[in-house]
Every structure is written in structure tokens, then in C-alpha cells.
Amino acid sequence: MAMQKVTLIRGDGIGPEVVDAAIEVLDAAGAKIEWEEVLAGLAAHTLSGDPLPDEVLASIARNHTCLKGPVTTPIAGGFASINVALRKQFELYANLRPVRNMPCVASRFEGVDLVIIRENTEGLYSGLEHEVTPGVVESLKIATEKACTRIARFAFEYAAANQRKKITAIHKANIMKLTDGLFLRCAREVAREYGDLVYEEAIVDNASMQLVMNPARFDVLLLENLYGDILSDLCAGLVGGLGLVAGANLGLRDAIFEAVHGSAPDIAGQGVANPTAMLLACLMMLRYIGQEDVAARIQQALVKVYCEKRALTRDVGGASSTRQFAAAVIAALA
Ligand code: ATP
Secondary structure, eight states, X not given: OOOEEEEEEOOSTTHHHHHHHHHHHHHHTXXXXXXXXXXXXXXXXXXXXXXXXXXXXXXXXXXXXXXXXXXXXXXXXXXXXXXXXXXXXXXXXXXXXXXXXXXXXXXXXXXXXXXXXXXXXXXXXXXXXXXXXXXXXXXXXXXXXXXXHHHHHHHHHHHHHTTOOEEEEEEOTTTSTTHHHHHHHHHHHHHTTOTTSEEEEEEHHHHHHHHHHOGGGOOEEEEOHHHHHHHHHHHHHHTTOGGGOEEEEEOSSOEEEXXXXXXXXXXXXXXXXXXHHHHHHHHHHXXXXXXXXXXXXXXXXXXHHHHTTOSOBGGGTOOBOHHHHHHHHXXXXX
């Protein structure tokens, strides 16, 4: 099999630790990838004053596939989110986050098997904020028929192609009658074309309660940007935490794979972060670029390590380091 060129952003905080661990496993499993590393985020900002240098954009445009470690987004000020900028730049309109129990990991629920499909380009992430007058600020929530329809179509297509049964559109259209109203209207229109799939709607607050009481009642969740962000972390909590959930940002031409978690500055530099989420992002990427066999081998090894409770990291009840965990996965490769 030919080598596949992939852009690599190691990221900030725990990013380089979990990315390096994941790449060690990929190399050991025989993934045919040639990495093209570029610097983005806080690391790039510190070095050159630019958190998203042109060479990052050029590399992704050239390779079409990127593996990205978490990058730090400064809170209330500083540079704008690199994640949001990349999603907009490459029109990565769909954020796909499968949430499943990792075998043998104790968590609040068994049998969770959800797929989160989040609109990635608009809503309150449009970055349109301004001060109206001192003491009054405004943030604009944008919804367009084009983006609402295309994410709904993505969700139904995904469900149909992956033997899923039900799609729940999550909204707050009782309050945001125009924006979330449009989101629902587009979802309903698309739903009509997919008679075999069950379509339902749930208000975001009610959906949150139902998710923490009975997640098994959900299948595919279709959400606008902000609700998708919030419920992704909530769903990660259902299956053992942020160390275990990954996602893909997908567009028509390009794809960026990443862990759901952030740069976790509280544990950065300690070598204790769980690299599983980053490894799961790699598995999604390997399947996307046609290296399914390598993905399957790593998946088996990962399950073995969890079920034998060997070398687990602190967040899932162990005491091992990031590197010890990666070494255990490598040792478990068949
Ligand atoms: P962001 O705003 O970038 O999404 P966040 O506020 O969601 O970041 P995270 O960086 O995701 O924050 O971290 C949230 C909590 O989860 C922190 O306590 C962090 O230590 C923990 N955490 C995140 N990722 C991991 C990981 N891979 N392994 C262990 N703990 C993690």
C-alpha cells in the first residue's frame, strides 16, 4: 500500500504527549503514513506571533487529511479559536463524534452507542460579537438554510450508510424560533426523503436530562454548533470521560481528526494524559484513508489492554503514564 501524506499538528498542553503516544502505536502497527508536521495554536503564536500560519493552511489544502492535537484557545480575549478557524477555512461542516463504551471500562452506563453529528460552521460560533454601547454586548447566532440542510443531509446519509435507526434533532426552537426553527424545518424536509429512519425532535434541556438518565434511548443526535459542543462533553462523561472520545471534522474535500478533549493545561507536562481519545481519532482517520486493517489491529490491542486492566492511566482508574499505556498497546498488537 502506498504511503499516505497527512498533515500533523501536535497541539498545545497535553497535545504533543498524546499525539506522540498515538503515533508510536500507529508506527508499530504498520500504518503507511508520512507525516508533514506544522505548528498551530499557542505554540505557533509564541514562536511567530501567528497562531495559524499560512503553511498550516497550505499543508492541509495539499494533503486533504490532518491529525490535530488539541490547541489552546485563550479564554475571554487573545487570539480566536484555531479549531473554529480551520473548520471554517476548509468548510468542514460536519463534526462526527461516535460515543461508545470502551469494553471493560467502568462508567455510569453500559450499552451507550451514540453518534453526535454537530453543525460546525455557524450558530453562535460565527464570531459576530460586538459592544452595542458600554455595558451592553451582543453575540449573533447565524443559521442558514444551506448549512442546516447540508448537516441534516449528512446525518441522514450517515445513519442510512451505518445501519442506524433513529435521528434526534436537538433544538431550542421554543425560544429561538427563527434560528432553531430554521434548523428544524430543514431537518424535517430532509427526513421526508428517508422514510426508513425514525426522526424525532427534543428540546436541548430535556434532551440533556434524558441523556444522563437513559442514554440508550438515543441513536444519532443532530445538533447545531453550540449544543453539539456542550452535549459532546456530556456524552463523553457517560462513557468514562474526555480521555475516551474522538471526532472527525469532515467537509467535501478535507478532513481533520482530533480528540474531543482540549489541551488540559491542568495535567500538561506530567505525562499522565490518556492517549486513547487521540488513538481513536487515529483509528477514524485510518479507516477514512483506507487502512482499515491497521485500524482493526490497533482497536483489538486497545480493547485487550483495557480488559486486562494493564497500564491504564489515572483518569480511568489506573496509575500508569501516557507512554506506559502506549507501550502496553504496542505489546498487545497481534
Ligand atoms: P477546551 O475549551 O479546549 O475544549 P476544556 O475546557 O473542555 O478545553 P479539557 O482540556 O478538555 O478542557 O479538559 C477538561 C478536563 O478533562 C481537565 O480536568 C483535564 O485534565 C481532563 N482531561 C482532558 N483530556 C484528558 C486526557 N486525555 N486524559 C486525562 N484527562 C483529560
